[in-house]
Amino acid sequence: MMRSLDRLFERSTRALAQRTSRRSLLASLGQILTGAALLPLLPVDRGSRALGAETQPKPLGPENCQYWKYCAIDGYLCACCGGSTSSCPPGSAPSPITWIGTCHNPDDGRDYIVSYNDCCGKTSCGNCECNRNEGEKPVYRPSRNNDLNWCMANADANYHCSVSVILGVAEK
Amino acid sequence: MRSACLLSAALLCPVLTAQVRAVPPPLPAEHLTVESLPPRTPHWVYVYDEAFANEIDSRVHLFDGDSYRRLGQIDGGFYTSVIVSPDGATTAVAATYFARGGHGARTDVVEFTDNSTLAVTREIVLPPKRAQTGPSLFNIAYSADARFLYAAYMTPAASFGVLDPAQGKVLGEIDTAGCVLVIPSGPNRVSSLCESGRLLTVTLDAQGREASRAMSEPFFDADRDPVFVQGIPTARGYAFLSFLGEVHEIDFSGAQPAFAPSWSLVSAAEKGHWRPGAMQVGAIHRGLGRLYVPMHEGGEGTHKDGGTEMWVFDLASHRRLARWPLKARGLSRVIAVQVSQDAAPIVFAATEKADLAVFDALTGRLKHVEKQIGQTPWMLLNP
Numbered sequence: 001m002m003r004s005l006d007r008l009f010e011r012s013t014r015a016l017a018q019r020t021s022r023r024s025l026l027a028s029l030g031q032i033l034t035g036a037a038l039l040p041l042l043p044v045d046r047g048s049r050a051l052g053a054e055t056q057p058k059p060l061g062p063e064n065c066q067y068w069k070y071c072a073i074d075g076y077l078c079a080c081c082g083g084s085t086s087s088c089p090p091g092s093a094p095s096p097i098t099w100i101g102t103c104h105n106p107d108d109g110r111d112y113i114v115s116y117n118d119c120c121g122k123t124s125c126g127n128c129e130c131n132r133n134e135g136e137k138p139v140y141r142p143s144r145n146n147d148l149n150w151c152m153a154n155a156d157a158n159y160h161c162s163v164s165v166i167l168g169v170a171e172k
Numbered sequence: 173m174r175s176a177c178l179l180s181a182a183l184l185c186p187v188l189t190a191q192v193r194a195v196p197p198p199l200p201a202e203h204l205t206v207e208s209l210p211p212r213t214p215h216w217v218y219v220y221d222e223a224f225a226n227e228i229d230s231r232v233h234l235f236d237g238d239s240y241r242r243l244g245q246i247d248g249g250f251y252t253s254v255i256v257s258p259d260g261a262t263t264a265v266a267a268t269y270f271a272r273g274g275h276g277a278r279t280d281v282v283e284f285t286d287n288s289t290l291a292v293t294r295e296i297v298l299p300p301k302r303a304q305t306g307p308s309l310f311n312i313a314y315s316a317d318a319r320f321l322y323a324a325y326m327t328p329a330a331s332f333g334v335l336d337p338a339q340g341k342v343l344g345e346i347d348t349a350g351c352v353l354v355i356p357s358g359p360n361r362v363s364s365l366c367e368s369g370r371l372l373t374v375t376l377d378a379q380g381r382e383a384s385r386a387m388s389e390p391f392f393d394a395d396r397d398p399v400f401v402q403g404i405p406t407a408r409g410y411a412f413l414s415f416l417g418e419v420h421e422i423d424f425s426g427a428q429p430a431f432a433p434s435w436s437l438v439s440a441a442e443k444g445h446w447r448p449g450a451m452q453v454g455a456i457h458r459g460l461g462r463l464y465v466p467m468h469e470g471g472e473g474t475h476k477d478g479g480t481e482m483w484v485f486d487l488a489s490h491r492r493l494a495r496w497p498l499k500a501r502g503l504s505r506v507i508a509v510q511v512s513q514d515a516a517p518i519v520f521a522a523t524e525k526a527d528l529a530v531f532d533a534l535t536g537r538l539k540h541v542e543k544q545i546g547q548t549p550w551m552l553l554n555p
Contacts, residue, residue: 123274134473149304
């Protein structure tokens with residue numbers, strides 16, 4: 001009985017081998033493996049403009065778009081890219097020019113003037129997209145605009161991510 | 173042993189059945205070709221995909237609103253600006269490329285694509301100062317006769333380049349005293365938006381040099397109620413919407429811009445509650461005089477939030493004709509809108525989930541949803 005089954009499966013395997021090239025078998029396996037690798041990515045909505053704002057129930061730390069310092073950031077949070085709220089990721093360079101905002105810190109009840117610098121010289125970080133626009137103005141008021149690529153004056157002008165650096169307490 | 177034979181027969185049965193089935197003739201050999209575009213129609217739309225997660229790879233998708241097929245692609249480079257020529261025959265893309273992909277020496281360039289083949293036919297290298305900003309019709313713009321192409325510069329000092337597309341060269345640069353972008357009118361006028369709420373209008377001579385300039389009176393207050401820079405073409409100029417929903421229609425057909433009294437998209441009760449918001453915040457069918465605006469409920473700072481409804485207005489009476497709810501139709505917020513200009517118009521609406529919806533512009537009937545047209549479709553252009 002077992003020998004018969006062995007022969008049967010041997011014949012089936014040989015027949016399969018005759019019908020199927022090694023390359024196509026590898027290709028099929030590759031598709032399966034690629035599919036498996038992609039599966040964990042599927043729920044991520046990469047088209048959303050307000051990914052961090054709408055879908056991430058994390059605590060309000062520096063890797064969260066709703067963190068108080070980010071009240072007018074439109075870009076990727078450097079804190080999620082190897083940097084922090086006030087430091088650029090390794091190998092990138094801060095933009096010397098910037099836009100300015102005022103954000104309210106609920107922890108101490110103060111308003112702070114913050115500088116939204118971009119970090120430059122690498123392509124988009126792509127992690128922790130954040131699109132908030134409190135007090136943001138169109139490009140005819142560049143000092144309040146977050147659409148401009150503020151890496152524009154850097155030697156390596158590509159945009160990587162954005163930080164929010166405290167400049168001081170806003171006087172009322 | 174007998175049972176093993178029966179088992180073998182059962183397993184082989186489908187194989188034998190397949191072998192006796194008639195075998196179709198082999199498929200003929202194929203020849204690899206390049207597809208030709210069908211004739212251009214008013215229902216084509218150019219979808220600018222900023223590719224925000226990997227911005228060096230923006231692109232423009234050409235989509236047909238009748239067959240619901242993607243017809244082709246135009247490459248974009250980093251944080252691109254796009255415009256279609258007045259005759260619809262050419263797409264101009266102002267892009268930045270870095271020598272090593274994500275880094276390296278910066279080259280700013282305008283690339284011209286033949287819209288009948290989608291092949292790049294010419295380029296003009298710019299000084300490395302083009303405005304790298306959100307999409308509008310005024311980042312690069314053609315003069316009405318296509319003699320000039322204007323390219324907005326920001327370093328962040330503001331100016332613009334005057335280009336000769338036929339000769340493939342930059343003619344010169346004109347300082348705009350802090351006013352930004354290039355709003356074209358007639359064969360030789362360029363207006364720019366100023367922080368003071370005014371328009372600076374520069375008139376050019378035949379060689380593309382500055383002949384004169386004039387500053388308008390303010391038509392908006394950047395502190396109280398700024399206007400979106402995404403102006404919408406009207407029959408005689410452009411309409412600019414404000415964050416709170418005021419409509420500023422400006423006639424650009426004369427030597428200097430003329431401002432019609434503004435009117436509101438929202439009632440007194442709706443003001444500050446409902447407001448326009450998107451990356452491309454409105455579209456106008458110029459023949460019908462209908463304005464389509466993505467609207468949402470929200471407060472200050474929500475001006476880039478997309479619309480949860482599309483509101484339709486009659487430009488002559490300022491009356492709201494319809495509200496199209498979007499969520500009930502399975503759509504996420506609308507971040508860009510466009511309408512075809514023909515007698516059977518369709519409205520295109522790109523959503524924050526990167527779907528492209530096609531509506532009957534007259535009835536609001538949702539005709540089609542093209543899922544995931546790209547990554548971040550921020551502007552839609554007509555041929």
